Amino acid sequence: MGWHTDERGDAFPRAPTQEEWEAMGPEERARVVESLPGEVTWDEMAMPEGDRHFQGKVQAMDALRGYFKRQQRKVYLGAELPIYYPGERRFAPDLLAVLDAEPHPRQKWVVSHEGKGLDWVMEVHVGGDRKKDAEYNVRRYARLGIPEYFIYDRARQRLEAYQLASPEARTYVPMEQRQGRYVSRVLGLEVQVEEDRLRFWSGNALLLESEELIARLEGLLLGVQHRAEEEARQLEEEVRRREEEIQLRQQAEQQLAEETRRREEAERRLSELQAELERLGHRGG
Template identity: 55%
Template sequence: MVQPLPSGYFFDPADPRAPTSDQWARMTPAERARVVDMLPAEVPLELMPPEGDAHRKAKRDALDALDGFFRRAARKIYLSSELGVYYPGEARFAPDLLAVLDVALHDRMKWVVDDEGKGLDLVIEVHVAGDRAKDEQGNVERYARLGIREYFFFDRARLRLHGYRLPAVQEGDPSRPRVYQRIVPQAGRFASEVLGLDLLLDGSRLRFFAGNAPLEDADEMIARLGGMLDDVIARQEEAQHLAEELAAQLDRERRLLDEERRLLDEERRLREDVERQLAEARAEIERLKVR
């Protein structure tokens, strides 16, 4: 059932859309909150068709690498994957990966542009199977029109990477048609102004670089930390072995010292006995002389 709301906005469950910016401006805070609650968080299958493990892993690895890097750098960038996005009056979509600068970093079920106060800054789509034209052509036009600053398309099937950016003069002027310009790679690297990182293909993987340092995904970080832990354990075991050897050596030296003290005591007692016997012999000789 279509549910009417004030300000001329209608919610259609079959095609849920956020209000236009004019409708949003005429709404009360309570009406806005009601609209946001009504917009579904779940995304239908046609917006996120299953493309197998290659698609899932590419998205997961990219999100893990970026999330870990920006948390360590304490940089305020909101990242998400397959989040329902609602631009004013537009059909919803769910990017494989999205990034938004300088917003609150908390968990979300959806992104409603007017409610958040800004749109997306970057989108990355990964294509493995299905409709390539949607990512390669349709999204290039759509994301530019919506004012999304950067768009990267990782064609996992063909092992190609494409980057697009809005010219600066178009970003702040909604009256001008927004059209992406291609990002020209340098030595295979595509520079992202939004992320402050470079993107490139490393075999069949999408990699991010901060300068010359590659960002690690979760599996790589676990493997590296696991290797470091193994090294620490090995050094601990070696240190324990050395400590045991040292303790054994100290025990041997202690026993030798004890034996040396016993021999010295024995020698001292023998010497005292000899001196006593000599003294007694001398005394006996003197006594005999007197006779």
């Protein structure tokens, strides 16, 4: 169970049909899930497309993962994860999202076992034949009932988006841009290509990637440090100014005390002179 041959005679793993799945007991289901490989073969994958392909999906995944974590919403995000729909040939999209699913690490996604299929898929295209992403996958993902499918063409810096008009529909309808952005009802976000990056927006708020958040936090920290240093400098200046004021006041008090002492001394001497004059006047009389 779990291995089939396609129309070309190639053997490849495939999940049982839903009818076969429902006829199994828990132990047999567990054995089937365990037997399905958690990787795909080179024959099933496109040729490696370098850093631009890797960065295109990783940066998008990073921004989405941080956003949903901050929202405290359970969303599973995967990249190049083997996907097993009932009775279908497996595939591994560049990026996928499943809403309201536990975000713990997985080696594969078996739809019958998980209880639901994918909600959102994105393929990143850099070079080579676009037919797989732009034609074949458009038909396949729609037939599987995946609500939204995005194609990020990094070579042309273009974005295409498709959606099912209804949950029952099995043919995609191209999305229309609104002010240069596609509105993803599944993610609750707006998506656009901007300056060689795929950008996600929540209203007017741009979803930052980890490196951008770190850079912003470092900038804020640097600003805080500069303000703290300036406040410390101003405090030191204030302390110095007050010490100078205290010193001046002490000097003024000392000067006043000295002047008071001199005045008292002068008054004492004046009193003594007056007394001496009076004494001499009495004697002369």
